Amino acid sequence: MNIILFGPPGAGKGTQAQFIVKKHNYFQLSTGNLLRDEAKFNTPLGSQIENLISNGEFVKDEIVNTLMRKCLNNLKFRDRIIFDGYPRNIEQAKNLEVILAEFKQDIGHTIFLNVSKKTIEKRIMGRVTCEKCNMTFNEYFNKDQIDLHPCGIKHLKKRKDDNLDVVIARYDIYMKSTKPILDYYSKKTNFTEIDGSLEIEQITSKINDILKV
Numbered sequence: 001m002n003i004i005l006f007g008p009p010g011a012g013k014g015t016q017a018q019f020i021v022k023k024h025n026y027f028q029l030s031t032g033n034l035l036r037d038e039a040k041f042n043t044p045l046g047s048q049i050e051n052l053i054s055n056g057e058f059v060k061d062e063i064v065n066t067l068m069r070k071c072l073n074n075l076k077f078r079d080r081i082i083f084d085g086y087p088r089n090i091e092q093a094k095n096l097e098v099i100l101a102e103f104k105q106d107i108g109h110t111i112f113l114n115v116s117k118k119t120i121e122k123r124i125m126g127r128v129t130c131e132k133c134n135m136t137f138n139e140y141f142n143k144d145q146i147d148l149h150p151c152g153i154k155h156l157k158k159r160k161d162d163n164l165d166v167v168i169a170r171y172d173i174y175m176k177s178t179k180p181i182l183d184y185y186s187k188k189t190n191f192t193e194i195d196g197s198l199e200i201e202q203i204t205s206k207i208n209d210i211l212k213v
């Protein structure tokens with residue numbers, strides 16, 4: 001089944017998605033990762049995306065929706081997608097319905113990782129991300145794993161949008177534009193809210209229960 005991992009910036013969506021991918025052979029469809037890849041190209045579109053992300057602003061719906069359509073069109077992702085960071089506003093939620101129907105797909109479960117602003121700030125300020133494999137670690141919470149990372153520590157970098165001002169801006173946009181779409185998903189039966197302030201392993205275990213393994 002396809003899953004939406006929903007939550008504010010720093011809630012742990014990427015971290016949990018990576019566990020699901022490994023254990024259950026899923027595909028992580030992170031719009032943030034797709035956009036960061038696009039931003040690496042030295043094109044006007046790449047620079048435009050880079051600018052928006054660095055300031056914590058949303059990239060235009062039409063750009064994100066096009067990326068989404070490309071992925072859903074790929075048969076190898078069928079019924080095994082974790083949506084991480086999408087949809088992020090009402091328009092994107094509507095668009096997702098349309099393209100899912102078009103590709104005869106649906107959402108099997110929506111998981112909301114609920115975390116406070118204070119926790120998020122600390123998590124994001126301590127985050128380092130591997131530029132080779134996209135794994136994320138934390139200088140405050142799992143420093144021991146940083147040293148053991150197989151790609152080597154030289155590839156572990158801070159994201160440009162991981163500074164306090166931008167985190168606050170991203171959180172505000174989340175509260176204004178993204179959180180309201182929870183009203184829609186939380187009314188569906190296949191919706192679970194998880195306390196995102198729990199330990200990483202405790203959250204993974206709750207998600208595994210949902211995936212019935």
Ligand code: AP5
Pocket residue numbers: 007008009010011012013014015016030031032033035052053054056057058059060061064084085086087088092123124126127128136137138139141161170196197198199200203
């Ligand atoms: P995106 O990359 O999606 O960023 P985000 O939504 O702000 O979320 P994050 O990736 O910051 O956090 P996360 O929930 O994945 O947490 P993580 O697992 O890393 O988007 C970036 C930008 O791209 C957006 O701002 C926007 O500009 C653009 N964009 C993306 N999608 C878009 C869309 N659909 N439309 C328009 N624009 C879009 O964890 C964070 C840290 O905490 C890590 O260090 C981790 O090790 C640690 N951690 C995780 N869980 C725990 C735990 N339980 N306990 C302790 N530490 C933990």
Ligand code: MG
Pocket residue numbers: 013014015030032
């Ligand atoms: Mg992420």
